[in-house]
Amino acid sequence: MRLQKLTETYSVVILGIFNPILFHPFWLKDKGIISQQDIRVDKELKDFVVHQQLSSFPVGDWLDVIVKPDRAEFRIKDAAKLVLLKDLVIAVLNALPDTPIISFGINHGVISTLGNQKDYYEFGKFLNPLDIWQETFKEPRLKFLSIIDDKPDGLFQKTLMIQPARYEDVEYCVDINMNYHSQMPEATQKSLLAAQRIAEHFESCLDDYDKVVRNLMDKLA
Amino acid sequence: MTLSRILFKETESAPFEKDVEDIVVDNLSFSIEQQERSLCIPDTTVNKRIIISKSELSKSTQERITYKEVDDKFVQWLGRVLEVNGDVFTARIDPIRQRSTSKIAKFNIRNVIVLNEEQMGEGATFYWTVGLFRNAHGSFERRSEIRFRFPIIPNKQAVDELALLKAQELFDGIGWLE
Numbered sequence: 001m002r003l004q005k006l007t008e009t010y011s012v013v014i015l016g017i018f019n020p021i022l023f024h025p026f027w028l029k030d031k032g033i034i035s036q037q038d039i040r041v042d043k044e045l046k047d048f049v050v051h052q053q054l055s056s057f058p059v060g061d062w063l064d065v066i067v068k069p070d071r072a073e074f075r076i077k078d079a080a081k082l083v084l085l086k087d088l089v090i091a092v093l094n095a096l097p098d099t100p101i102i103s104f105g106i107n108h109g110v111i112s113t114l115g116n117q118k119d120y121y122e123f124g125k126f127l128n129p130l131d132i133w134q135e136t137f138k139e140p141r142l143k144f145l146s147i148i149d150d151k152p153d154g155l156f157q158k159t160l161m162i163q164p165a166r167y168e169d170v171e172y173c174v175d176i177n178m179n180y181h182s183q184m185p186e187a188t189q190k191s192l193l194a195a196q197r198i199a200e201h202f203e204s205c206l207d208d209y210d211k212v213v214r215n216l217m218d219k220l221a
Numbered sequence: 222m223t224l225s226r227i228l229f230k231e232t233e234s235a236p237f238e239k240d241v242e243d244i245v246v247d248n249l250s251f252s253i254e255q256q257e258r259s260l261c262i263p264d265t266t267v268n269k270r271i272i273i274s275k276s277e278l279s280k281s282t283q284e285r286i287t288y289k290e291v292d293d294k295f296v297q298w299l300g301r302v303l304e305v306n307g308d309v310f311t312a313r314i315d316p317i318r319q320r321s322t323s324k325i326a327k328f329n330i331r332n333v334i335v336l337n338e339e340q341m342g343e344g345a346t347f348y349w350t351v352g353l354f355r356n357a358h359g360s361f362e363r364r365s366e367i368r369f370r371f372p373i374i375p376n377k378q379a380v381d382e383l384a385l386l387k388a389q390e391l392f393d394g395i396g397w398l399e
Binding site: 032033034035037079080083084087091097190192193196203 | 295297299317318336337339348350352368370371372378382383386
């Protein structure tokens with residue numbers, strides 16, 4: 001049984017109170033967060049929305065920004081851009097010092113394929129024993145697995161989610177997604193404190209994901 | 222200490238002389254040697270190659286090479302420009318998430334892909350990324366690029382607020398005797 005990676009995403013999701021219409025590539029440029037080269041306003045661009053309830057646009061060819069009144073998400077697919085993602089999120093939070101931030105999450109998701117039906121089923125069975133359901137289900141299969149760590153080290157609660165996924169025309173795919181969630185203390189829901197936490201813990205969250213996946217791979221082998 | 226230093230915690234460890242090597246990075250073409258599993262960057266100026274062995278790659282990158290042959294393979298440095306002289310600039314480069322030593326390197330901007338070039342100047346910081354990357358079509362391509370960072374210039378209110386928050390955090394951490 002072997003997982004072959006197809007694609008991955010990294011994102012930082014911030015929950016707070018935002019004004020989506022503020023988030024525009026020119027605002028980011030004006031604040032010195034992105035360069036002119038990163039602004040894409042070509043007419044062919046289909047994913048460009050800037051509205052009071054939703055802003056969604058790409059930055060260069062490396063970042064997607066999606067902002068709603070209660071949520072801001074910054075997402076990349078290229079691991080080499082992680083350093084830029086971190087810089088950008090910190091700079092955005094720094095540019096909004098009075099914005100209340102309730103919590104934020106650092107996420108890493110990987111879509112892989114098992115390659116064939118047998119291994120796909122065995123992978124689910126490996127993660128969660130299905131034999132106990134044989135008497136009451138005709139063909140029990142694992143649909144979704146979520147593991148939460150309520151007693152993490154430090155400031156982050158981590159949640160692992162594994163579920164079936166789709167990726168182009170490749171079959172037997174699974175999505176292994178980890179969320180590192182940090183709740184801001186009520187008295188200090190400041191964007192700067194969130195920025196500082198991200199600055200200090202961003203890499204350690206990613207290192208932890210690697211440990212979790214390595215452990216899973218070791219068990220699979 | 223400025224807010225940007227507090228926030229970024231840049232790789233500002235003291236440059237021990239023994240850890241700093243003088244290199245000239247004039248030609249950024251490179252190759253991945255599958256047999257050695259190492260990145261090789263030809264250094265045309267001194268006719269030698271800088272070899273980043275597998276052991277120098279970050280643990281996570283090593284694991285990826287071991288477990289998933291199809292994964293990205295790259296190394297990355299954080300650079301700080303020390304001197305600009307025409308088309309050539311000298312910088313101190315520190316490894317990011319890989320085991321390697323700090324180096325003093327010279328870059329010729331005519332030979333490298335430079336993004337945000339307008340930020341270039343003495344003291345400017347940049348990321349230098351070299352490796353194999355998957356493109357939008359799913360195939361791998363070699364890439365080497367320098368991207369200058371934008372400085373964060375915090376306002377006074379922001380610095381004051383963060384200082385107060387940290388002070389409160391320290392105060393709350395003190396175990397006062399009744």
